Every structure is written in structure tokens, then in C-alpha cells.
Amino acid sequence: MFQDFKLVDDRPVAIQVKEYVKRLIIKGALQADQKLPSTRELSGLLKVSRNTVIAAYEGLEDDGYTYAIPGKGSYVATMVTRLAEDNGDSVGSSAWQIDWKARMNEYAGSAVELDMMKQGIRAQKGTISFTSIAPDEQLFDLGDVKRAFMDRMAIEGQVLLNYGYAKGYKPLIDYLMRYMENKGVDISGKDMLITSGFTEGFDIVLSALRPYGRRGAAICENPTHHTAIKNLKLQGFEITGIPMERDGIDVEQLEKELQKQTNHFDLAYLTPSYHNPTGIVMSAAKRSAVVKLMMRYQIPVIEDGFNEELRYSGAHIAPIIATAGQGNGVIYIGSFSKVLFPGLRVGWVLADRALINNLESIKRARTIHTSTIDQSILYQYLLNGNFDKYVKKARTEYKRKYELTKACCEAYLPETQLSGDGGLHLFLTFPSKIDTHELLEACTAQGVIFTPGDRFFIQEGEGTNTLRLGFSRVTDENIVQGIQIIGEQVRDLLKGQR
Numbered sequence: 001m002f003q004d005f006k007l008v009d010d011r012p013v014a015i016q017v018k019e020y021v022k023r024l025i026i027k028g029a030l031q032a033d034q035k036l037p038s039t040r041e042l043s044g045l046l047k048v049s050r051n052t053v054i055a056a057y058e059g060l061e062d063d064g065y066t067y068a069i070p071g072k073g074s075y076v077a078t079m080v081t082r083l084a085e086d087n088g089d090s091v092g093s094s095a096w097q098i099d100w101k102a103r104m105n106e107y108a109g110s111a112v113e114l115d116m117m118k119q120g121i122r123a124q125k126g127t128i129s130f131t132s133i134a135p136d137e138q139l140f141d142l143g144d145v146k147r148a149f150m151d152r153m154a155i156e157g158q159v160l161l162n163y164g165y166a167k168g169y170k171p172l173i174d175y176l177m178r179y180m181e182n183k184g185v186d187i188s189g190k191d192m193l194i195t196s197g198f199t200e201g202f203d204i205v206l207s208a209l210r211p212y213g214r215r216g217a218a219i220c221e222n223p224t225h226h227t228a229i230k231n232l233k234l235q236g237f238e239i240t241g242i243p244m245e246r247d248g249i250d251v252e253q254l255e256k257e258l259q260k261q262t263n264h265f266d267l268a269y270l271t272p273s274y275h276n277p278t279g280i281v282m283s284a285a286k287r288s289a290v291v292k293l294m295m296r297y298q299i300p301v302i303e304d305g306f307n308e309e310l311r312y313s314g315a316h317i318a319p320i321i322a323t324a325g326q327g328n329g330v331i332y333i334g335s336f337s338k339v340l341f342p343g344l345r346v347g348w349v350l351a352d353r354a355l356i357n358n359l360e361s362i363k364r365a366r367t368i369h370t371s372t373i374d375q376s377i378l379y380q381y382l383l384n385g386n387f388d389k390y391v392k393k394a395r396t397e398y399k400r401k402y403e404l405t406k407a408c409c410e411a412y413l414p415e416t417q418l419s420g421d422g423g424l425h426l427f428l429t430f431p432s433k434i435d436t437h438e439l440l441e442a443c444t445a446q447g448v449i450f451t452p453g454d455r456f457f458i459q460e461g462e463g464t465n466t467l468r469l470g471f472s473r474v475t476d477e478n479i480v481q482g483i484q485i486i487g488e489q490v491r492d493l494l495k496g497q498r
Helices: 013-027 039-046 050-062 106-113 142-160 170-181 197-209 226-234 251-260 284-297 353-367 372-383 386-412 436-445 476-496
Strands: 066-069 073-076 190-195 216-222 237-245 267-270 301-304 330-335 347-352 417-419 425-429 466-470
Touching: 013 039, 013 050, 039 050, 050 066, 050 073, 106 226, 142 372, 142 386, 170 190, 170 330, 170 347, 170 372, 190 197, 190 353, 197 226, 197 301, 197 330, 197 347, 197 353, 216 226, 216 251, 226 237, 237 251, 251 284, 284 301, 347 353, 372 386, 386 417, 386 425, 386 476, 436 466, 436 476
Parallel strands: 216 237, 216 267, 267 301, 301 330
Antiparallel strands: 066 073, 190 347, 330 347, 417 425, 425 466
């Protein structure tokens, strides 16, 4: 005994000794009321200092694993390791087995079926992966983030470590309200809820707008963000998709659908800027037309402020919520996750004050509040003036990668149609006879993967000739090599179909 103890470098030695002895007790190698070696003896056996063993024994006693008898030493406490025997029948852990799959409800089952991460391809080492549209962590300015953390902790660290408010960290709310006002939003009559990223905000809003007694009905662009499709379906909404044109949603088709199904839709979900997956920016004229249509039919709009900061060319276009003026029919959900530190799970919902009042109570019931430390670090980082500097650097780098990716697609994939005005990805549409799942299989064998586009369409069987190409975390060399490989596999597939 005590011969298999091994130290690791990254943890305090006393904690390692404590946990080692604890494991021996739990496994039964040390029995109840058995005397432990003296501190001097164990320090020699484990080759650690005696003070380390003393600290470990104190920790074991604090945790209830040992007890001390003054003048005699430390002893193993009695542990309850199994359920008591009843009428001679041993009731152990192996007797209590539940079939959890059979217990899962429709919501849980659907969550697994719609989980794109579980259904996706796991990239092998060395694979060129175009699947991610997360920011490139090499651009993160760690020094400024550390400084923001230390600044805020020095000001109110003890407060930040306690419970926060369901609505959010007030300094951050005030900052983001000004930030949205600078985007042209009329904030009179509006309020804000801080959430753990876009997805939680979207889910909370859907749970508040979901009708009782029937399935909900939503209208959105087609294709659209897979996470939005997933959450709409999980919340019981039937989805009607409206095709995209080069400058955004097909407004004529949208109007026809609204006329055909008057008073049918409970909400619309739209991503007007750097739309996921197409990358299209909705024109100012179409934003105005959409607002007028939704106002006429009294349909609330959930606006996804996806990637608005990653504009590479052209003039800034105000979000739909700004176009709506003093109207309260738009619910704006924003985050910096695709631009700035997705590890800080912070997003926000900007909407009518009465709606935010209800969403705040839903948030409190679910998660109490978003991490106050995360909110405060983001606030201090923004307050210190780092955001504009970082976005300028990120925009320059992503624009360069965007132009390289676009040029490679034009050179090596001439048979495709490209869309994407900025952001972190391009959307490719191939001739109808190309199945991008078949293409993915061929490319995977050559060490390249991407996201098939049908995952972003509303109905099964749509978009089977499309794919999304994320370039944000791919090196220049791999962008060129990867797109060359995709092009070669496309040509092979087309040859095979002749």
C-alpha cells in the first residue's frame, strides 16, 4: 500500500495526498476505524513533506473521512458504502437499473435528432475543416482581457462573486443600450435582458410567445440558422420558409404567404445582416418593406443581430429594429459571440419594456442569472475602449481570408454560385445534380470537411446541392488546398454522372 502514489505538477501536493488517501478509503483499502500511518511515516512513504501530510489529514477530517484521537493519531471514519440489507436480500447498485431511453419524452428525443454537433463528422487530426464559423482565437487580445478582469475585480470583486440580477449586470445593460442607440435604435419604451448567449435568449423568447392549445406558427428565411430551426421545432412551432434573393428575403413571396395565411403566424425570425448560412445582407429597401408588412399583419419579428460588426464593404445598414422607429414589434437578440470571445456566454434581448418584464421572470425561473463575472469582464473590456481596436483588427484579418476564400472558390469551383457579403463564411450552390453529402463523403476521404447546406433548409430534401464554407479558423495554405480538393472531387462526381 502507498506504493502507487504519483505526483503531478499542476496541483497543490497536499490536495493530491488528501485525494489519494480518500480514494483508498472509498475503495475499501483502508477500513473503518483503521489507524492511518503517522504523519512522519506517511511523509516518508509518499516522499512529501510532513507539513503536507498534516494539511492532508486536516482536510480528510474536515470532509468527514477520518477522525482524530488526541495523542493517538488519525483513524478512518465509518463510511456508508451500500444500502442496508433487508430481510436477507442485498440491495445493491446493480439492482437499480432504469432504461433511460424509454423514459425520455418527445422533447428530449427531438433534441438528439436535431443536434447537428452529434450528427456531424468528427475531424481527424490533420483534416482541413471548413465547418466552424467561430472566431479565430489567435486574434484574441489576452492582455486586454486580463486587464479588464483585474480592473473589475479590484473595483467590486466580492460583489461579482455573489448572486446577480436576473435582468443582468446594470453597467453592461446601460452600455449596451447606448450601443444599440448608436445603431439608430429608438430605445424609448424599450428595455434589455442579458442572457447566456443568443441561443438562450432565443429560447426564452420562444417560450414566452409559444401559444397554448395549438402548435405555434413561425415564418422565416429559407435557408436559415440551424440552431433557430432546432429551437423552433423543439418549442412546437411549424415553420414556413421564404426563399432568399441576392439582397435578402423574397418580399413578394413573403407577402403572398401572409395574404394566404392571414392571422396565422405567431412570429417571424429574420437575420438581416450576414445571414447564416448565405452571408447575404438584406437591403435597406427590403428592411423597410418587411417592417411595413409585419406592421400590417401585426406579426412580431425576432431579429438575429448575427455578425453585424463584420462588414467588409459598403455602407452600414441599420438593423430592422431601428427601421421600426418607436414601434415595439421587433425583438432584437444580439451577442458578440461570432466576433468577440464566445467563451464569455453573454448575449442580450432588446425589446418592449412590458415583454422584457416577463422574460426576466422566465430567466430567473430557469437559471437565476447570467454569470456576473462574464458580464462584468465584457463590460470592463468595452469600457476600456478595446472593442473598436479589436474589431478593426479582426475585420482586417477576416476580410483578407474572405477575399482569399472567394477567389479560390471562383478559381477552383467555377460551376458554383457564391453568396456571402461578409462575416465568417461563404455559401455555395452547385448544379442540381451534385449532392453535397456525397461530395462530403468523397472530400472526407481526402482530408477535407464542410457543412452540407441542407441542414439549414426548412423541409427535408431542400438544398441538397449546397454547402457552407467557414474560413475563420482555417490557415491560408489550407484554404487554398482544401478548396482545390473540393473542386477536384466535384469534377470527379460530374464525370461519373455523364
